[in-house]
Each structure stands twice: as C-alpha cells, then as structure tokens.
Amino acid sequence: MTRLLVECTHVFKNPKVNSGIQRVVRNVINQLPESAGGAECIPVVMLKGKLYRVLKLGSLNTPFFESLITFGERLERLAHRFWQLSQRLEKRCTSRFARRVLYVAYRLIALACFSVPLRLIDQVNQTQLPKRCTPLQHQPGDQLVLLDSSWHTDFFPFAEQLKREGVGIVSVIYDLIPVTHPQFYDTRLVQVFNEWFDWITKTADGYMAISATVRDQVREELQRRLGPAKASELWFDYFHLGSELDLSEAAAAVEPRLTRIFNTQEPVFLMVSTIEPRKNHDYLLDAFELAWAAGSKARLCIAGRIGWKCDALLARVHNHPQLNQRLFMFNDLSDTSLEHAYSNASSLVFPSWIEGFGLPLVEAMQRGLPAMGSDIPIFREIGGEFMAYFDLAEPQTLADLVARFESSGQFPATRDVADWHWIGWREASAQLAERTLRNVVDMPLVQVKQHANYP
Incomplete structure (x- = not known):
C-alpha cells in the first residue's frame, strides 16, 4: 500500500x-x-x-524549549555548512595523505564544536519530542x-x-x-x-x-x-x-498606525513581500514618484519583513520626502493586520521581476482586492484577465495605471476581480x-x- x-x-x-x-x-x-x-x-x-x-x-509554547530548539537548529545549519565545506575541500585534494589529514581535522572540529553540544541539546529536547x-x-x-x-x-x-x-x-x-x-x-x-x-x-x-x-x-x-x-x-x-491567512485572529488588535492610513478617502496601494531586490521596490517608488509629481493623491503602503541586499532601498524609503505622508512601510505586520490591509486597500501592486507563484496576489484577489502586477508569465497564469499589467522597463506604465484608476474609479483590468475565484488550502x-x-x-x-x- x-x-x-x-x-x-x-x-x-x-x-x-x-x-x-x-x-x-x-x-x-x-x-x-x-x-x-x-x-x-x-x-x-x-x-x-x-x-x-x-x-x-x-510549538508547545514553552519559551525555554523553543529557545533551545532555535539554537540547536542554528548549530545544525552551521554543522551542515561545515560538512559541505569539508566535502568541497576534499574534492580539491590530490593526495591521499592530504585527504586523510583533512578528514581527521574535520572529525575533531565537528566533534568538539557540533556533535557534543548537539547531543546535549537533543537529550534535553527528547523530553518534549513525544508531545x-x-x-x-x-x-x-x-x-x-x-x-x-x-x-x-x-x-x-x-x-x-x-x-x-x-x-x-x-x-x-x-x-x-x-x-x-x-x-x-x-x-x-x-x-x-x-x-x-x-x-x-x-x-x-x-x-x-x-x-x-x-x-x-x-x-x-x-x-x-x-x-x-x-x-x-x-x-x-x-x-x-x-489563499487563507491562517494566523489571522478576529479578536487580535490591528496595528494602530496601519488603521490610520485607511482613515481618509485617498486610495491606498498595497505592496506585500519581503524587502529584497527581486521584488523590485525601487521600480515601485519610481512609478509612484512619477504619479505624485503629476498630482496623484494616492498612498503607497509597503508591508514586508526586511530581507537582504536592501540597505540602499531602506535608506531611500527612510529619507523619502513623502514618508508617513503618502509613503508608509511596515516590517512586522501580523496576519490580522495584513488581513485589515487587504480588506481596506484600493489595489495591490506587485512589480516583482520573477516569481514562482506570487502568494500575495492570491491572498489579495481572493478578498476582492484588485491587483496590478508586472507582466511576467506566472502572474498571467494566476491573474489572467482579472489583473492589470505594467511594463517593468517603463515605470510610467504603472504610474498611468494608478492615475487612470484614481481618476475614473474603474479598475483597469479586462474582467472584474469579483468574478475571480481561487482554491483554499484544503x-x-x-x-x-x-x-x-x-x-x-x-x-x-x-x-x-x-x-x-x-x-
């Protein structure tokens, strides 16, 4: 069977x-x-x-054991990287003696730095594992x-x-x-x-x-x-x-600073993703700067944890003249707060260079929030005619979509997101x-x- x-x-x-x-x-x-x-x-x-x-x-909600598990996991990753390094070095060794010396050194270091500490951590964690x-x-x-x-x-x-x-x-x-x-x-x-x-x-x-x-x-x-x-x-x-946000809690509080963004009649465009180069936040800022320069009153809300290779972008946001006026950033929103953002924004914007899926698109559109995305194959697969697409080579194309939506109130997609349906996690x-x-x-x-x- x-x-x-x-x-x-x-x-x-x-x-x-x-x-x-x-x-x-x-x-x-x-x-x-x-x-x-x-x-x-x-x-x-x-x-x-x-x-x-x-x-x-x-988790079992026991802080000591959770901390111990986290430390043990980090040590395991370090041990794995050390093993990978030894494998690469061994492949480069041309003499049998050098390979033997490398093997002995690896075993001694691994025993002292990884094996013994991990064994002790494992013995402690074994008391919780059966649960x-x-x-x-x-x-x-x-x-x-x-x-x-x-x-x-x-x-x-x-x-x-x-x-x-x-x-x-x-x-x-x-x-x-x-x-x-x-x-x-x-x-x-x-x-x-x-x-x-x-x-x-x-x-x-x-x-x-x-x-x-x-x-x-x-x-x-x-x-x-x-x-x-x-x-x-x-x-x-x-x-x-x-598409469900499984950690959202109806009784949990929404981030107060987030709620204030939606307390005006001005449209709010929401970007949800880790802050990292592939997500193309610089393009997003370029496009909205063009829109603001042309008189747009739209607000841009960026939500996502801080990732990698993003120091220049973060500096650009933190020093932006529109920060906390028309530009907002949140790096640690709960699912409850994210649910609130999806439910109250005017549109999702997603200028990513490349994606395997694009989960925020599904999370947004399943809640009736229309989406504007970069014109890449995976977004076409997910959004079809229900999304509006812009050219990654021209930030003005996104600025034009924002202006068109803002002035007409009609979302610039071929079909209404209300007719779009997606599967749940089950x-x-x-x-x-x-x-x-x-x-x-x-x-x-x-x-x-x-x-x-x-x-």
Whole structure:
C-alpha cells in the first residue's frame, strides 16, 4: 500500500517563522487529507536519521524549549555548512595523505564544536519530542514528498538511505530563481541552493512545482542537466497554493498606525513581500514618484519583513520626502493586520521581476482586492484577465495605471476581480496529494481541475 509521507522538518523545528514557504508548508500540513486515492497521507519529519509522524506542527509554547530548539537548529545549519565545506575541500585534494589529514581535522572540529553540544541539546529536547511527534517505520513503496525548504537541513544521507530501501522521493519545487537569477541573492544562499539542487536532481524520482510555469522551468532545467533521455524517466507536475491567512485572529488588535492610513478617502496601494531586490521596490517608488509629481493623491503602503541586499532601498524609503505622508512601510505586520490591509486597500501592486507563484496576489484577489502586477508569465497564469499589467522597463506604465484608476474609479483590468475565484488550502493540499499519486501509482483518480478560474 502506497503512503504519502509529506515532509515538514524545517517548519517543525522553526514553528514561529511565517515567511512564504513556511506559510505554505504549515497550511498544507494542517489541511492534509487523511487519505487520497486510497493512499494514507502522513505528515513527517526527519530528525537525527529517524522518521517521525507529526502529531503537532506548532510549538508547545514553552519559551525555554523553543529557545533551545532555535539554537540547536542554528548549530545544525552551521554543522551542515561545515560538512559541505569539508566535502568541497576534499574534492580539491590530490593526495591521499592530504585527504586523510583533512578528514581527521574535520572529525575533531565537528566533534568538539557540533556533535557534543548537539547531543546535549537533543537529550534535553527528547523530553518534549513525544508531545509533538512519534516514531514511524517506513515501508517499500512509500513516497517521501519533500515539501519543506530542505536546502536548510542535513537529512540528505538519511533520505538517500530511504530511497535505497524502496521509498520514492518527490521534490516540491517553489522556484529556480537562485539558479536562473543568482544576482538577486547573497552568494552563500545561491551556493547552498545550487548544492541542494544538484543533490535533488540525482535523488528525486519526480517533481511537483507550485505552478505550471515553474513545472515547465524545472523540466527544461533537468533536460539541460541530465539530457532529454534521462529527464524523460522522471515526472513533472504542479499544484496551486491556497489563499487563507491562517494566523489571522478576529479578536487580535490591528496595528494602530496601519488603521490610520485607511482613515481618509485617498486610495491606498498595497505592496506585500519581503524587502529584497527581486521584488523590485525601487521600480515601485519610481512609478509612484512619477504619479505624485503629476498630482496623484494616492498612498503607497509597503508591508514586508526586511530581507537582504536592501540597505540602499531602506535608506531611500527612510529619507523619502513623502514618508508617513503618502509613503508608509511596515516590517512586522501580523496576519490580522495584513488581513485589515487587504480588506481596506484600493489595489495591490506587485512589480516583482520573477516569481514562482506570487502568494500575495492570491491572498489579495481572493478578498476582492484588485491587483496590478508586472507582466511576467506566472502572474498571467494566476491573474489572467482579472489583473492589470505594467511594463517593468517603463515605470510610467504603472504610474498611468494608478492615475487612470484614481481618476475614473474603474479598475483597469479586462474582467472584474469579483468574478475571480481561487482554491483554499484544503483544496491545495488535496491537489498536492492527488497529483502526486496520479504520477506514482497506476490507479484511477478523480481529476482535479487544472485552472483556478472555476466555480
């Protein structure tokens, strides 16, 4: 009997993190069906070379143990990076003696700096572990679905062992941007992602992307790396993400400074994303400066945690003459406050250079908030005729859309966002399970609908 083992190790270890991939993992796991197509679906984590069934994905709300888990996770990541460094150095060594010296040095440093401290932390955490997960024995024919951001982890050898023992490996791919557009990331992240992707191309039996656009990119990249013949032995599919903000609490307070932005008749344009180069905030500021210079009264609200390579942008915002007048920035909004922003803004604006999906678009449009986005394939896949698009080479095209919407009150898209519909996280989780099984098991499955614009 095939079982789907849906992996969520990084979120299990870091339950308080709430950025894009972590939000996806948490919602898919929480909405995971008990079975799909006759196959049992089980959320799992891989810890210390062992497989566990997840009982509780979220934290136990015990500050000491949460701090200890966080420290242990950081130490594990450092240990993994140290191991990767030793592997790269070993490959460069030409003499057997040098490799032996390197191996001994690695073992001594790893023992003193990582193995012993991690063993002590693990012994303390073992007292809490049974409350959150329980050991699970794998079986030949199981399918391990690597849903979480596994480039952060060190379970590669264990996953390879599972494969040797008859477990299929399915990799969920969110995007290939560190491979295709490395200029948007720090060198270290690009290196880690590429090492992970090299590993996953040698290990996975199939690939589940989060959009048709990414699925096609993954297929093309595998054909390039492995050759058409080898790539044809693999399978490629996709599922779409849901839209609910699961951490939003009706009784929770909304950020007071945020509420004041919406207490006027002036339109508010909302941008939601991590502050990092790929999201193209500079273009956004350029476009709104053009609009303001032409007399626009629109307000621009930027919401998102601070990421990387953004010092110049942050300085531009903090020194902007319109800051806290027509330009506002929030770097730590709760889901409750974000829900308020989605519900009260006039339009979402999303000038990203490239995306794997663009979750804020779905979150906004599902709440009836129309969206303006860069004219890239993934946004066309998600928004179709319900979005308004602008040219990334010309900030004036966005400024014109803002002015047109502001003056007419008519959103400049072909179709009304009120007629646009999208799936929720329950349907997204079912898509992942059903489409995975469709590819790995020869059994009839109810065909899920391929496009989001359905009733």
